[in-house]
Amino acid sequence: MDQIDRERLKEVLEFIRSHAPRPVLSSLEAELAVIEQYIVNARAPRIALVGRRGSGKSSLVNAIFGAPLAETGAVLSTTAAGTWYQYEGPNGSLEVLDTRGLGEGERPAGATEEDAVAENLKAVRDRCPDAILFLVKAVDVDAWIQNDLEQVAALRGAISRRHGFEPPVIGVLTQVDQLAPADVAEPPYDDPEKRANIRLALEKLAERMERLLDRPVRVFATSAYMRYRDGVRVVDRRWGIDELVSYLVETLPGEAQLTMGRVAGVKAAQTKIAGALIQSTASAAAAVAATPIPLADMPILTGMQVLMVTGIAYLAGRRLSREAALEFIGALGVNVGAGFALRELARGLSKWLLPGGGSLVSAGVAYWGTYGLGQAAVAYYIENQPIEAARKLLEQSRDRIVKKP
Incomplete structure (x- = not known):
């Protein structure tokens, strides 16, 4: 402004x-x-995105803006450290903490800490996120995510001690288009089997998050896939993004709600x-x-x-x-x-x-x-x-x- x-x-x-x-x-x-x-x-909302490499953090940012603003990594981890970025769109900006991915196969170039959690904790010393989004690929919800959730809890605790504010943790199931049946890739996913698998994945993610965080949580199923050619969007498979944004608007502090609603x-x-x-x-x-x-x-x-x-x-x-x-x-x-x-x-x-x-x-x-x-x-x-x-x-x-x- x-x-x-x-x-x-x-x-x-x-x-x-x-x-x-x-x-x-x-x-x-x-x-x-x-x-x-x-x-x-x-003011601009401040969102921390936490998840393993390939969970779709950058894609989610792009989906919220409806524009290719955040770089995505196809193979290797692209986030060397927990870093704040200010993404500017046509109608405003978001401050995003792009955390170093959990469960990386190799340490990203430029990382100063061996441990991803240590890098992420450093990033919240001077800036307090309004909310933490925990991203999990839909096909990985059955995988071992206990350590990931423990790291989310550690991040939330560090924010609480440093800033006197405990941000809400929201579960985001990403890439639901990859759930079976694989041939149903286009939203709105009306296929009964697809719907059942999405619902089951959401239930499992909510159950695991609530068990570790010791409180009810909200979880959302999303697809953020978009593809651009020469700056023009040629494929748009976004699904569930509006529901996630609407809940974020309700959850964010009042001073961040106006800009969040405007941006999305x-x-x-x-x-x-x-x-x-x-x-x-x-x-x-x-x-x-x-x-x-x-x-x-x-x-x-x-x-x-x-x-x-x-x-x-x-x-x-x-x-x-x-x-x-x-x-x-x-x-x-x-x-x-x-x-x-x-x-x-x-x-x-x-x-x-x-x-x-x-x-x-x-x-x-x-x-x-x-x-x-x-x-x-x-x-x-x-x-x-x-x-x-x-x-x-x-x-x-x-x-x-x-x-x-």
Whole structure:
């Protein structure tokens, strides 16, 4: 995110905090913290990929981005040490700890430690992963992976001691296209035998992980195979990646969720993040509007709504800036002045409910007006619906306000 954009968004948030009525500020702070975490503090997710050589770590990175960003090794181990990489895609970046592969047949060139675990532990001293993905080839789930899981537990323990945070460990079954029957290589793998083998492999991986890690775990079956020719993707057999990404979005810290949803472009995950942001913003708006201080609520409400629309636009691949919100508001046909973008919208909502267009926006008007605006932004940015559909959602919120007793 551009530092200028971040500073501008911080200014909006600080304005809200400094001008919110004192009676409501304490109850408002929890919702503002959510908004701040999602938007102002947005950063790249940090993911540690752990697995044996050939388990498909680089392929998984490529599958998440949908682009050949990470180098893959066909025969020899290509990761000499636990190393952090920042992969830049069209819509953002991921920080990936590409660990030295477990169970290597020979020590990679450039490795400084004989033991892969020692190399990997060094990599987490100064940077804390948000999550650990333990990758196992589907055809190897019956192999001896006890030592691999012990090394995962050691890595998690080192992170906990160093950073005071115990990252979740997620099991990823890779290369499910190689499970029998081999001739069923194209997703969605509707063949009953193939489905049964995938299910059995998942059950075995979950059982082994839970036994060693002493807690329930989530496991996902995936295929990340893609092939490119002259920079053009000619084969795409990705399967299960969206489900994995959606769970990652739920599991990551709030400040990393927005970028994860944006990078992967999974609409279900983006909609879930947007829903949480809309709920917090609408609740905050209602709390402010319920305080009977004429005219004091208007700029605060509009500031929160600008932040909400900005976050949703960013999720969908737009620049994280107030300009993105202004673009959307202009497309809605709302009159945008030089000050807060949504002042006219808030005034319009008050006219729907209050005779004569009173200046104080009620809690119900503020909540449903903000909620409707958020739903309109989701429709326009994430679902790629025309602006007319977004306007209709806003009108539905207006109708809900009018029908309230």
